[in-house]
Structure formats: structure tokens, C-alpha cells
């Protein structure tokens with residue numbers, strides 16, 4: 001993949017990726033699809049459309065006003081945070097899965113969603129406050145959605161670009177992939193966060209059971225390219241947002257192994273420490289995972305905030321026995 005100095009890279013004849021930085025040192029990868037109608041997959045944070053998308057589009061001879069559709073993979077702040085600005089500058093219509101509508105409709109709902117795992121694991125008030133502030137600072141105006149999508153809906157952009165909606169919840173309730181079947185390309189946002197995106201990190205998902213079922217569902221599907229929302233760790237490449245060929249299945253299997261390993265740590269902690277609180281259980285998981293997930297080795301001890309969501313949901317699933325580690 002060659003990166004153009006103007007900030008975009010060509011994925012295939014009608015698809016481009018654009019890297020957008022956001023507060024806190026992260027990058028999110030957006031995708032542009034050029035059919036008879038032009039669509040952007042995700043909009044980044046509040047000012048990504050004017051600060052990143054506009055100059056990248058200009059490099060392709062396009063303007064924001066040429067965008068017809070916003071196809072959100074989910075409603076997180078770094079994927080749908082730019083929806084408000086984008087809508088103002090382009091009047092593009094927003095498509096989003098129905099189960100993430102609550103976050104697209106309300107910044108407060110998104111704050112509650114993002115902070116719930118920290119509160120469940122007794123993080124300090126400062127840590128909860130910081131997460132809330134980061135969420136508010138990166139999320140633009142809540143503008144909801146114009147078209148609510150469900151499993152198997154199709155979006156036809158013309159020129160042979162027909163995208164089928166694949167619901168893969170877990171990262172968020174309404175996480176979806178847009179499957180361009182004729183090209184074998186899955187545009188999937190954060191539905192499969194691999195082994196996390198930062199060294200020492202953990203994958204981010206809020207419902208371990210639906211996440212594990214989504215991984216099983218995706219691993220039964222036939223595609224040749226995964227276009228991810230971040231440069232996740234896993235597979236044969238250290239950090240890359242686009243996975244091709246055999247690397248797709250390696251990346252998926254790595255995500256499954258990582259989730260199952262985190263779950264086993266939760267099960268072990270619950271078994272060893274009956275009656276313990278969730279924070280104690282999570283701390284025991286950190287100690288165990290240092291030895292079983294290699295990338296965690298570089299992480300200092302203590303409980304990383306990035307682990308909170310996955311740890312909290314795996315603890316809940318270990319307590320009620322609802323996680324299915326053996327589904328493929």
C-alpha cells in the first residue's frame with residue numbers, strides 16, 4: 001500500500017484509506033468508497049472532517065460536499081465523532097446500526113458507556129473523570145442517524161460497490177462490518193480489535209459473550225481483505241490496519257486466542273477468590289496475564305485503564321458462566 005503525501009492510500013480501484021490522528025496519540029483509519037455515490041466509512045473525531053478529510057479529499061480532486069453517505073462501523077467517539085461536522089459541511093446522510101443509536105443520539109450516553117467498566121472496577125474518580133472528559137472532548141454534536149441498519153441490509157453505491165451489513169457486536173452493541181462481497185473486502189472498524197492497538201494494551205470490547213460469537217461468525221466467512229479502524233496488533237504484521245489473504249485468519253485466530261486467554265484468567269480468578277470484589281478479581285487477572293499474553297509483558301504492573309472494559313465483561317461472564325470459549 002503506497003501512502004500518498006496528501007494523506008491517503010489506495011486500497012483498490014475504488015477504495016482509499018485516510019489516517020486521522022486524535023487526542024491521546026491514537027490514529028483512526030477512515031475509508032473512502034467511490035461509486036456513483038461517494039461514501040466515507042467513519043468520520044473520526046469532532047474536527048477530523050475539516051482538519052484531515054478535507055485536505056485528503058482535495059488531493060483526490062474531491063470536496064467534503066461530494067460525500068453522499070457516512071457509513072459508520074459503530075458510534076464510538078473516534079469513528080462517529082466527526083458526524084456532526086461532516087453533516088454540516090456535506091449534508092451527507094448517516095447510516096448506523098440500530099444498536100448503537102443510543103450513543104449517536106446522546107453524548108451523555110456515550111460517556112456512560114465508556115466509563116461504566118471503570119466504575120465497575122472501582123477506578124478512582126479522577127480516572128473516571130478523565131475518561132469522561134476525553135470522550136466529551138472528542139465527540140462532536142450528537143446528530144443521530146438518517147438510516148438505521150440491520151443485519152443483511154445492503155448499501156448500493158453504484159459501479160459495482162454493493163455492501164452487505166454484517167452485525168458483529170461486542171466492541172459495541174451495534175458494531176458492524178460493511179462487506180463488499182464481490183471484492184472480498186470487509187470494512188470493519190473496531191469489530192475485531194485483535195490483540196489491542198498499543199504495546200502493552202488489551203483489545204477493547206464491552207461484551208465478551210457477543211464479541212466471542214462475532215469472532216466465530218467472522219471466522220466462518222469468506223473474505224480476502226480486512227480494513228480495520230486502527231493499526232491493531234496481531235496476525236503476521238505488528239501494526240497495520242489492512243490485513244490480506246492468510247493474514248486475515250491469523251489475525252482473527254489471534255483475537256480469539258486473546259479473548260479466550262483473558263476469559264480463562266477471569267475464570268481462574270473467580271475460582272481462586274470466591275466472594276472477591278471485581279477490582280480484586282481484575283488485579284488477579286493482570287498478574288496472571290503478564291505470563292500468558294506476551295504483549296502485556298511490557299506493561300507496568302497495576303491495572304491499566306485500557307483493560308477495564310474487557311476485564312469487567314469477562315468477570316461478569318465468568319460469574320454467570322455465559323461465555324462460550326469453544327465455538328468456532
Ligand SMILES: [Zn+2]
Pocket residue numbers: 074076079171190
Ligand atoms: Zn471503537
